[in-house]
Amino acid sequence: MARTTDRSTTHLTRRLVQLYVGLALYGVSSALLVRAGLGLEPWGVLHQGLAELTGISIGVVSIIVGAVVLLLWIPLRQRPGLGTVSNVFVVGLAMDGTLAVVGDLDALGVRIPVLVLGIVLNGVATGLYIAARFGPGPRDGLMTGLNHITGRSIRLVRTAIEVAVVVTGFLLGGSLGVGTVLYALAIGPLAQFFLRLFALPEASGPGATAASGEPSTPAPAAGSGPVAAPTSGQAILPQ
Numbered sequence: 001m002a003r004t005t006d007r008s009t010t011h012l013t014r015r016l017v018q019l020y021v022g023l024a025l026y027g028v029s030s031a032l033l034v035r036a037g038l039g040l041e042p043w044g045v046l047h048q049g050l051a052e053l054t055g056i057s058i059g060v061v062s063i064i065v066g067a068v069v070l071l072l073w074i075p076l077r078q079r080p081g082l083g084t085v086s087n088v089f090v091v092g093l094a095m096d097g098t099l100a101v102v103g104d105l106d107a108l109g110v111r112i113p114v115l116v117l118g119i120v121l122n123g124v125a126t127g128l129y130i131a132a133r134f135g136p137g138p139r140d141g142l143m144t145g146l147n148h149i150t151g152r153s154i155r156l157v158r159t160a161i162e163v164a165v166v167v168t169g170f171l172l173g174g175s176l177g178v179g180t181v182l183y184a185l186a187i188g189p190l191a192q193f194f195l196r197l198f199a200l201p202e203a204s205g206p207g208a209t210a211a212s213g214e215p216s217t218p219a220p221a222a223g224s225g226p227v228a229a230p231t232s233g234q235a236i237l238p239q
Contacts, residue, residue, distance in 0.1 A: 015132045015200060019083055020090060022128025027059070027094025029125055032118030034058065034095075035102050036111045039177030041122070041187070042162040042169075043139060049172025059096030063088055069138040076145030081135020088138060115179050119186050126187070127194025 033040050040048055044058075047065060051058040066088035073080060105111045130136075136144070139161075147157045170176045 011200070015134065018128050018198060018200070019086065019132035019134050022125045022130075022132065023083075023086055023090040024094040025121055025125035026129065027091040027096075028098045029118045029122035030062075030091070031059075031095045031098035031102065032114050032121065033179060033183070034099060034175075035105050036115035036118060036179060037105065037175060038111060038115045039179030039181070039183070040175050041180065041183045042166045045169030045174035045176055045180065046165045046172070047169070047174070049169035049174035052173035057096050057099075059092040059094075059099070061092075062095060063092035066092070066138045069142050073138070073141050073145060076142070076149060078141040078145045080138075080141065083129060083132065083134030084136060084138060084141065086134070087129075115182070119179075119183050120190065122183070123187060123190025123194050126191040127196075127198045130191075131195055131198040131200060133200070 030041070030044055033044060034048065039045075043062075043065070047058050047061045050056070050061045050065070054061070056064075070080065070084065070088060105114060143154065143158050143161060146152070146161070147154050150157065166174075166176065166180070
């Protein structure tokens with residue numbers, strides 16, 4: 001019994017470390033995309049546009065937007081997990097911290113490698129925090145909640161949300177460019193690769209489920225129709 005408890009504790013500790021390292025790296029990667037100045041990821045365009053409009057730092061804007069989106073979970077009947085709440089704060093703080101350390105970049109020969117590094121690091125971060133299985137990001141829950149309420153496919157709902165976010169952010173002054181396109185093309189394959197790389201084995205033994213905080217719920221079947229809302233131990237897509 002003691003060995004089983006030790007294994008469960010070690011498993012939970014590894015998941016927690018993986019969660020917070022992944023969220024911190026996500027903030028770092030988003031900051032690198034800002035410094036590259038060649039186009040941001042969809043939600044980053046909105047955050048930057050709102051930062052330009054309000055004068056608030058982009059990291060704080062990210063926290064505020066995440067909190068507002070999380071409030072939208074209430075009518076959508078989504079259930080947040082530890083990773084959901086942590087996502088709201090850790091990503092924004094890590095982003096502002098990185099921007100304070102990494103100054104403006106002028107030379108295109110430097111900005112292009114920084115852009116590529118930011119996108120790859122974003123994929124690494126996505127694999128880390130989602131594979132930890134502590135719940136989806138606020139924006140993921142919005143997507144799956146709308147999917148459940150409207151009956152529209154995940155693909156259609158995600159596309160509609162991100163188009164609306166990008167257009168709004170761009171009109172507010174957010175950075176839209178080749179980096180946005182490259183991110184859109186690369187993040188799917190990168191996330192899939194790093195999700196497999198950082199996948200954690202299930203905790204074994206009596207009481208392992210309770211110790212790990214993971215509800216034992218079967219995964220929904222693939223399809224274009226509505227899916228069940230993710231449990232606190234599941235995540236579908238990166239932020």
